[in-house]
Amino acid sequence: MAAYLNRLHHISLHVSNVNKLAYELVSQYKFDLFAARLSGQSRQLAFRKGAAVFVVNERPNQPPLRLNEPLTGITNGHSFDLNRDNVGKCGGDRHVNCLYDVTPHYSVDSACNVCFEVEDVERSFKVLRDHGCDFLVPPTAVQDDRGLVTYMVVKSIVGNVCHTLIDRTKYKGSFLPGFETVSDSSLDDTSCPVTHFDHITYACSRKATPQVMQWYQRLFGFRRFFIDSNEDVDEGYVLNQDGVGLRLTAMEYWKCSQKGIALNFTDKKEPTCKFVIAESLPEQGRNQVDTFLDQHRGPGIQHIALYTQDIVSTAHTMAEAGVQFFSPPPAYYTEVGKQQEIEEAGHSPQMLAQHGILLDTDVRQGPSPQIESRENRGYLLQVFTKPIFAEDTFFLELIERRGASGFGEGNIRALWRSVQAYMENERGEPQGESTPENLQSAHH
Ligand SMILES: O=C(O)C(=O)Cc1ccc(O)cc1
Numbered sequence: 001m002a003a004y005l006n007r008l009h010h011i012s013l014h015v016s017n018v019n020k021l022a023y024e025l026v027s028q029y030k031f032d033l034f035a036a037r038l039s040g041q042s043r044q045l046a047f048r049k050g051a052a053v054f055v056v057n058e059r060p061n062q063p064p065l066r067l068n069e070p071l072t073g074i075t076n077g078h079s080f081d082l083n084r085d086n087v088g089k090c091g092g093d094r095h096v097n098c099l100y101d102v103t104p105h106y107s108v109d110s111a112c113n114v115c116f117e118v119e120d121v122e123r124s125f126k127v128l129r130d131h132g133c134d135f136l137v138p139p140t141a142v143q144d145d146r147g148l149v150t151y152m153v154v155k156s157i158v159g160n161v162c163h164t165l166i167d168r169t170k171y172k173g174s175f176l177p178g179f180e181t182v183s184d185s186s187l188d189d190t191s192c193p194v195t196h197f198d199h200i201t202y203a204c205s206r207k208a209t210p211q212v213m214q215w216y217q218r219l220f221g222f223r224r225f226f227i228d229s230n231e232d233v234d235e236g237y238v239l240n241q242d243g244v245g246l247r248l249t250a251m252e253y254w255k256c257s258q259k260g261i262a263l264n265f266t267d268k269k270e271p272t273c274k275f276v277i278a279e280s281l282p283e284q285g286r287n288q289v290d291t292f293l294d295q296h297r298g299p300g301i302q303h304i305a306l307y308t309q310d311i312v313s314t315a316h317t318m319a320e321a322g323v324q325f326f327s328p329p330p331a332y333y334t335e336v337g338k339q340q341e342i343e344e345a346g347h348s349p350q351m352l353a354q355h356g357i358l359l360d361t362d363v364r365q366g367p368s369p370q371i372e373s374r375e376n377r378g379y380l381l382q383v384f385t386k387p388i389f390a391e392d393t394f395f396l397e398l399i400e401r402r403g404a405s406g407f408g409e410g411n412i413r414a415l416w417r418s419v420q421a422y423m424e425n426e427r428g429e430p431q432g433e434s435t436p437e438n439l440q441s442a443h444h
């Protein structure tokens with residue numbers, strides 16, 4: 001039995017300079033700051049764009065004093081009931097630094113908590129405990145005058161990534177107890193129609209993919225889906241030539257219906273966020289996944305894709321506001337095949353080139369995906385930002401899907417090349433062969 005997830009609630013980032021990221025999310029990425037929790041010891045700010053919510057947490061510069069005593073508002077036992085001992089009253093929880101999360105003792109900025117709504121926190125806790133999970137926060141209740149929320153935090157199998165599981169069905173407020181609403185009006189922003197998180201990509205150690213897949217399948221009922229119709233069940237989607245050495249495997253979560261049958265969100269017209277596991281392959285030399293593992297000091301979330309209904313307008317607005325995107329080599333847009341592909345999809349190569357937007361066609365997922373024709377080909381457009389933090393680690397992606405649910409090989413190759421060129425030219429990082437030593441250090 002798995003602990004099925006209902007929906008993605010928010011993704012939290014832990015950074016040392018909250019002001020800088022807050023400024024960028026609002027002024028460049030056009031997110032709205034809608035809720036804030038300001039306590040003596042920490043700041044947590046919530047930003048929204050459509051259904052995509054980021055919580056930015058202040059990461060202490062110095063590791064805080066180790067508290068040996070149990071934290072107030074957090075139950076320590078394995079049983080859970082809503083007695084007064086484990087209901088944290090907001091404002092009174094002086095010891096809880098980071099509400100709905102843990103303060104990671106991590107040395108670099110990182111996107112490291114993906115929070116999901118579940119139907120029953122206590123039931124999820126029991127299921128996960130029976131699977132031998134590590135809990136960072138056991139079931140805990142938080143309330144204010146708008147109601148009650150219960151949550152718990154579980155460590156994932158991927159590097160520093162944690163999952164907060166939350167039940168907010170008994171809560172009427174706009175976000176979560178403990179947060180003050182900053183603004184209730186979501187700006188009607190037609191120039192940046194970002195609606196939700198499309199996917200989260202993990203950078204993992206070599207050969208870790210099967211373990212990661214199994215963990216999410218067993219614990220949360222995730223299902224594998226194939227990125228490409230020729231993908232091998234065991235090997236995943238392997239790109240291993242021309243300098244690209246990457247293994248990709250994708251999965252998505254399924255919601256538990258009333259009858260206990262797993263339902264895909266797409267059946268209910270509510271988009272699901274996909275998860276992609278990226279692993280580097282040794283044959284093609286050093287690459288962006290290894291760089292992430294090195295600079296992030298271990299596996300974690302490499303990028304998050306924001307789904308937009310109009311990538312050209314979104315990329316244009318964000319670029320005007322100062323967002324820097326990767327661009328493929330200019331020749332990408334003038335290659336005969338690519339130019340035609342772009343025009344047939346109704347776009348202008350010049351417009352896409354202006355912001356480095358990539359276009360790929362994909363066989364539409366349907367009853368017979370093997371039969372290729374003009375009609376069943378969908379396409380997808382993607383553009384990738386340069387790293388957001390000081391290290392070459394986390395970045396964002398914009399994606400617009402037109403009947404394509406996977407990822408395009410051409411886009412992955414183009415992204416890979418532009419990142420490699422950036423590492424070599426702008427960052428001056430040598431991109432030589434991986435040595436066993438630097439891979440060892442990356443994988444710890
Ligand atoms: O294409 C995408 O958006 C992906 O998410 C796949 C991917 C994953 C990791 C990389 O370093 C490059 C591409």
Ligand SMILES: [Fe+2]
Pocket residue numbers: 199201303305397
């Ligand atoms: Fe992506």
